[in-house]
Amino acid sequence: MFTDSHCHITDDSLYEKIEEVIQNIIDKKVTSCMIMCTGKKELERALEIKKEYPFFKVAFGWFPEDAKTITEQDYIYLEDVIKQGKIDCLGEIGLDYYWDTSFNDLQKEMFIRQIQIANAYNLPISIHMRESTKDCMDILKQYAKTKIIFHCFSGSKETMMEALKMNAYISFAGPITFKNARQAPECIQACPVDRILSETDSPYLTPVPYRGKQNQPMYVEYVAKKISELKNIDLDSLCAQISKNYQSFFER
Numbered sequence: 001m002f003t004d005s006h007c008h009i010t011d012d013s014l015y016e017k018i019e020e021v022i023q024n025i026i027d028k029k030v031t032s033c034m035i036m037c038t039g040k041k042e043l044e045r046a047l048e049i050k051k052e053y054p055f056f057k058v059a060f061g062w063f064p065e066d067a068k069t070i071t072e073q074d075y076i077y078l079e080d081v082i083k084q085g086k087i088d089c090l091g092e093i094g095l096d097y098y099w100d101t102s103f104n105d106l107q108k109e110m111f112i113r114q115i116q117i118a119n120a121y122n123l124p125i126s127i128h129m130r131e132s133t134k135d136c137m138d139i140l141k142q143y144a145k146t147k148i149i150f151h152c153f154s155g156s157k158e159t160m161m162e163a164l165k166m167n168a169y170i171s172f173a174g175p176i177t178f179k180n181a182r183q184a185p186e187c188i189q190a191c192p193v194d195r196i197l198s199e200t201d202s203p204y205l206t207p208v209p210y211r212g213k214q215n216q217p218m219y220v221e222y223v224a225k226k227i228s229e230l231k232n233i234d235l236d237s238l239c240a241q242i243s244k245n246y247q248s249f250f251e252r
């Protein structure tokens with residue numbers, strides 16, 4: 001029923017209780033779930049999980065922070081993983097100017113190169129965009145040729161409209177349930193229902209009423225409920241639509 005288009009369950013903090021996390025996913029009817037891997041160890045863990053539970057999708061990509069240290073070997077590793085058919089999506093990739101703006105150019109270079117790799121293998125991409133809207137949108141417009149998810153979308157309605165012109169999917173996370181969510185309600189109301197996705201970004205961004213606790217995919221229910229409220233669509237129909245959107249993201 002529920003879709004979590006973006007979670008980090010192979011991150012150490014969730015992986016240490018992975019059996020429980022997966023049981024909760026099953027019990028709470030999270031039937032679609034994409035594991036985002038930001039390193040080799042996380043990817044190996046995710047592939048093991050997928051062997052046992054084939055409903056998981058697996059994504060891998062070099063995170064903006066890695067632009068400082070990325071090597072040719074790392075690009076080769078990424079391409080090998082793709083060639084072997086191990087991943088369903090390239091991501092999360094993008095630009096993050098929030099913590100450190102001293103290596104923006106390196107971030108852009110790595111972002112473009114990963115988009116080009118995705119293009120070469122016709123692989124969809126999941127985008128991390130933080131404090132970098134203009135550069136990120138410019139690069140995507142110029143280079144991206146495959147399907148796009150804007151993960152944990154927190155931009156303006158104008159930015160969302162630009163993203164929709166690229167036929168992107170807009171994925172909403174826990175912060176839409178926070179009292180101070182300002183732009184999110186407006187965006188959700190304006191977003192065509194066939195472009196909406198839900199996610200947790202767990203272990204981060206826990207939705208209300210569990211805000212402050214560690215996040216898990218099972219809490220995506222509260223994100224979906226908030227979207228259904230804002231769109232005035234009953235929860236079952238919304239979840240069915242989101243799950244359809246999620247499937248279509250992987251169609252090539």
Ligand SMILES: [Zn+2]
Binds near residue numbers: 006008036092201
């Ligand atoms: Zn993430």
